[in-house]
Amino acid sequence: MGEQMGIKVGLAGAGSIAFGTAAVLHEAGHDPMLWSPSGDGTAALAKGAELHAHGAVDATLAPRIATDAAQLARDNEVLIIALPGYGHKAVFDALAPHIEPRHQVIISSHASLGAVYLMQLLAARGVTVPITAWGTTICTGRRQSGTEVKVNTVRSRVDLCTVPDDRSAEGLSLCQTLFGDRFQPRDGLLAISLSNLNPQNHMGIALGNITRMERGETWSQGQNVTPKVGRLLEELDLERLAIAKALGLEVKTIFEHFHLSFHVPVASISEMNQKMHEQGNGGVGPATADSRYVTEDVPYGLVLTAALGRLTGQPAKLHEAGIRIFSAMYGRDFEAENEILRALDLHRFSLDDLKRAAKTGVLHQPAKV
Ligand SMILES: NC(=O)C1=CN([C@@H]2O[C@H](COP(=O)(O)OP(=O)(O)OC[C@H]3O[C@@H](n4cnc5c(N)ncnc54)[C@H](OP(=O)(O)O)[C@@H]3O)[C@@H](O)[C@H]2O)C=CC1
Numbered sequence: 001m002g003e004q005m006g007i008k009v010g011l012a013g014a015g016s017i018a019f020g021t022a023a024v025l026h027e028a029g030h031d032p033m034l035w036s037p038s039g040d041g042t043a044a045l046a047k048g049a050e051l052h053a054h055g056a057v058d059a060t061l062a063p064r065i066a067t068d069a070a071q072l073a074r075d076n077e078v079l080i081i082a083l084p085g086y087g088h089k090a091v092f093d094a095l096a097p098h099i100e101p102r103h104q105v106i107i108s109s110h111a112s113l114g115a116v117y118l119m120q121l122l123a124a125r126g127v128t129v130p131i132t133a134w135g136t137t138i139c140t141g142r143r144q145s146g147t148e149v150k151v152n153t154v155r156s157r158v159d160l161c162t163v164p165d166d167r168s169a170e171g172l173s174l175c176q177t178l179f180g181d182r183f184q185p186r187d188g189l190l191a192i193s194l195s196n197l198n199p200q201n202h203m204g205i206a207l208g209n210i211t212r213m214e215r216g217e218t219w220s221q222g223q224n225v226t227p228k229v230g231r232l233l234e235e236l237d238l239e240r241l242a243i244a245k246a247l248g249l250e251v252k253t254i255f256e257h258f259h260l261s262f263h264v265p266v267a268s269i270s271e272m273n274q275k276m277h278e279q280g281n282g283g284v285g286p287a288t289a290d291s292r293y294v295t296e297d298v299p300y301g302l303v304l305t306a307a308l309g310r311l312t313g314q315p316a317k318l319h320e321a322g323i324r325i326f327s328a329m330y331g332r333d334f335e336a337e338n339e340i341l342r343a344l345d346l347h348r349f350s351l352d353d354l355k356r357a358a359k360t361g362v363l364h365q366p367a368k369v
């Protein structure tokens with residue numbers, strides 16, 4: 001995998017996380033390249049402007065820019081998928097024909113068994129590579145313009161797993177080489193899916209603040225995790241933890257999540273968020289109802305957790321209610337919007353099939369009856 005430093009990393013995406021991750025990689029001496037699927041996200045950088053990161057990372061860099069998926073794969077040894085779940089299928093479809101055995105793929109953050117979908121595309125070409133799924137992102141932040149990103153935090157811990165699981169050591173070692181000793185290996189893709197706290201947290205945050213979002217207000221996210229919103233997040237967390245327990249999987253609690261990601265002492269979730277607000281990394285809430293907090297996290301997050309709740313006999317009633325309430329508010333069927341679960345035809349598989357696929361990355365066709 002090349003030299004210890006200066007690894008060429010291709011990022012699919014040119015939004016907040018792709019920009020922030022490029023800055024983190026640059027600071028660690030690596031060589032990032034960005035690919036904006038439409039070209040819009042990198043228009044200014046492609047004309048020669050520099051990318052400025054400020055906040056938890058202060059850096060100015062001139063990342064390489066890819067014109068298409070083929071170039072991103074050709075010019076890099078590592079590919080990081082760094083865009084919302086609703087773009088994953090299109091990006092996997094575009095990249096898969098160009099991925100070769102020399103590559104490693106990281107999905108940041110992994111959504112709805114996307115790693116299984118990508119493995120399936122690669123298997124059709126006879127290619128296997130280590131695909132590492134992260135439960136979240138290495139940093140948080142907001143892209144401020146085509147050349148600027150504010151990085152709010154660089155996380156101390158990110159949960160990961162690699163499929164197929166016999167390539168786990170390669171996946172972990174690569175992540176450590178790129179980003180340092182920040183990774184907590186977890187037991188397969190179901191653990192990683194249940195390690196992503198955004199869907200449940202964003203459900204509570206968006207429900208509590210939907211009028212602010214719809215009216216386009218500017219509002220502090222941390223400050224608006226008020227005691228009642230905080231309690232809803234804690235109750236949502238209990239549903240997720242019950243499913244993980246039924247599956248025999250260890251995942252972090254919401255308290256550990258905020259502590260490790262935002263460096264605040266453990267207290268109630270509302271108190272931890274107030275502290276984040278005070279120390280300046282509480283973030284800014286979405287200023288539009290057309291936000292991935294709903295359009296990504298409901299179909300690609302809550303829907304999978306709710307399905308796992310049904311399969312494990314641990315019904316996630318609040319998660320289920322969230323899917324219905326947001327679908328009613330938006331006049332959309334968010335359950336039907338998940339392109340990856342639809343392509344995998346999840347309903348045909350048993351819990352045992354999913355448990356196996358969580359390790360191998362392969363969903364075997366159920367036997368015909
Ligand atoms: N920002 C944060 O602090 C955090 C983000 N995350 C997660 O990280 C991931 C990335 O988030 P973030 O960078 O903030 O998101 P952004 O909305 O900033 O990502 C924008 C990028 O996504 C691309 N994109 C959007 N829709 C599609 C599509 N349908 N097909 C292909 N590409 C698409 C855009 O393409 P184009 O360039 O063509 O416009 C652009 O490059 C998400 O899963 C998010 O939930 C998790 C925790 C924190």
Ligand SMILES: CC(C)(CO)C(=O)C(=O)O
Pocket residue numbers: 140141198201221283284
């Ligand atoms: C703001 C933050 C870090 C917490 O909700 C986030 O997860 C996001 O932007 O997706």
